[in-house]
Amino acid sequence: MNHKHLLGIKTLEAEEILTILDQAVQFKEIINRPIKKVPSLRDITIANLFFENSTRTKLSFELAQKRLSADVLNFSASNSSVKKGETLLDTVHNILSMKVDMVVIRHSSPGVPIFLSKHIDASIINAGDGTHEHPTQALLDAFSIREKFNSFKGLNVAIIGDIIHSRVALSNIFCLTKLGANVRLCGPPTLIPKGIEALGVSVSYDVKSTLEWANVANVLRIQMERADAPYFPSLNEYAKHFGINKEMLDTFGKDTVIMHPGPINRGVEISTDVADSDQSIILDQVENGVAVRMAVTFLLAQNRSAV
Amino acid sequence: MAKSIKLEPKIILNSNQLKLTIHRLAYQLIENHNDFSNSIIVGLQPRGILLAKMLHQIISQKLQKEIDFGILDHSLYRDDLHLKNSIQTLSENKMPHNIENKNIILIDDVLFTGRSIRSALDALVDYGRPRDIELLVLIDRKLHRHMPIQAKYVGKTIDSIDSEKVNVSLQNPIEESIVYLTQTNHPSQEP
Structure with a gap:
């Protein structure tokens, strides 16, 4: 380098x-x-x-x-x-x-x-x-993924949540696509920038099918401090449609690796039982x-x- | 990198001599370390590793037991990092979990200025406090020491001048190995 x-x-x-x-x-x-x-x-x-x-x-x-x-x-x-x-x-x-x-x-x-x-x-x-x-966050995310899977080629990584305000998302997109992973962004349409597919990622508005597809789910924080307009009706509404909980994960019958750059809004983008589960590598990150x-x-x- | 002047390389140890030398070093280690129950063989990155592995293999076979082995990288402890002579990349460190009160045999291919060994000693004690540390080298270039460092076990001691380079080409099997001296048109860069 x-x-x-x-x-x-x-x-x-x-x-x-x-x-x-x-x-x-x-x-x-x-x-x-x-x-x-x-x-x-x-x-x-x-x-x-x-x-x-x-x-x-x-x-x-x-x-x-x-x-x-x-x-x-x-x-x-x-x-x-x-x-x-x-x-x-x-x-x-x-x-x-x-x-x-x-x-x-x-x-x-x-x-x-x-x-x-x-x-x-x-x-x-x-x-x-x-x-x-936020380049060092993307590098440590990639490092943590590589520790689990050894390679990026063909790996399905979902980035879920507030994409539009997230520097972690942008750095992760650059990093993971360069390394050969498949990246899918998921969240409410209001939180995903228009035309972001040009960066070589796919977009989904359905969290269940995204999780089913993913080997790794990098869950992002809802950034209330950057949200200058109402992007969704309420936190409860967000948690209901895009929040990830253990019950939902268990229905897929596979160990999707869960990541989060922190700080976590417990009960909003991710439930406590997921954040503290064996599938979560948040503290390894x-x-x-x-x-x-x-x-x-x-x-x-x-x-x-x-x- | 400067080009070497084309001169016939001078052979220091051919494969037969190398085989004898390495076996002799192994027996010397067994003489002093008995059953190796409290000893660890540690190869120094990058060029000491293969020699250390060969010695480890001979001794393990001789004693019919697995003896402790470690790999040590000293690049973060070099005394020339601030001079930016060259870009350092880290190599693997793989030391046994506990080296407290152990007898360490540090192994490198060539002892030249002694600077690598000085930094290796610093690196080593960050893993704990060994009982003692011994140094084994295949070739001792005795005229070039910059530090008060000596090897306890030496394959061969040679007189050489600064512009000469000692090339240790170890292969497993040993039949293809050789140690030879070449002339370069610049002072040796070996640390």
Whole structure:
């Protein structure tokens, strides 16, 4: 992999994705050792700039960086000078003056990581930009799928729920189609963008037939904070028509693997008995997230001098 | 990569000598480790693995028991990561679950500057605190050490100059194996 930044999955080749996944296998071994830390990135300082809320991604990146012995700066917009009116570029330039080598950024506006990459020298990792991309989530999802099935060729993966607001969906679509999986999107018509079939996916509005087809179901959260218009009548209505419960899954007589990027709205897109069942690999996804982010960070750190 | 100057390679060990040497090393290990009940053979990535596997096989056969085996990658512990001399990719680590108080025999093909072994020692102790760590190498290039590191078991010690490269071509079966010296037009890049 010869990139300075990880801005999205769209610009990665299948081979580069597989390189990251292969390296992540080795990093997963490290985080299961008695001493879970290697000294590799002692010379690197990384700033985590979170202009939007996060639990998993922020902790996962921070832990990955610490496991690699990098120095870590954490920044949250909510308690910073952004509130006093400082611009994004001024904020970032000020942080970089403190000799930071790499920036992990999450922002509610799509395109912020790409914009920054044109103005600053540091390596940039996109930790989610609005409704655009969330590349490390797609990589850890792919890693978790590969752990279960070993290969992507011919695998049926359903992405179910709020597609239109989801950067996880878009990055997953890019990632899984590049790797050779069949991707089907499912949700209410109001939450699936028109014309998305152009990305090489199929679309269904029927959750039962989709689950019957799928080897893996990646269930997405209903993003109430991004929903600026009523996309469906009520959460109860959504749960009734698109929510996934154990009783429904059991009727198919097969072990569909259930994934969810979190945070879960229990009882809305997924019921508690599914989220906590043996079919669910939701917590494996979280563990794998650290390994995948170590791999990405290590690979990019070595490419810092790349153009 | 710079091209090698075309010169006749100088053979250090032919396949017969290699066979004898590897068997001799195996017997030396048995002499010191008895039944291997508290010992682990650890091959160093990438080029120590095959030698370690050969020794492991000979010793297991001789003792009629399976002895502990590990694979260690030191690339995250190298002292030149910040210099970005080359892009490092991780190889597999496969160490036994517990190395506390064990006797570790670390195995590599060529001992040159000693830097790989230094980083391997760092990598190893992150798995626990062994009782002792010994080093076994097939070829010791004794004139080029940059670190105070010595092997306890040596296949063959050679004098060589910086621009020479030691090529260890191990094959299983051993009849097709050879160790030879080539001349390059650049100082050796071996770590």
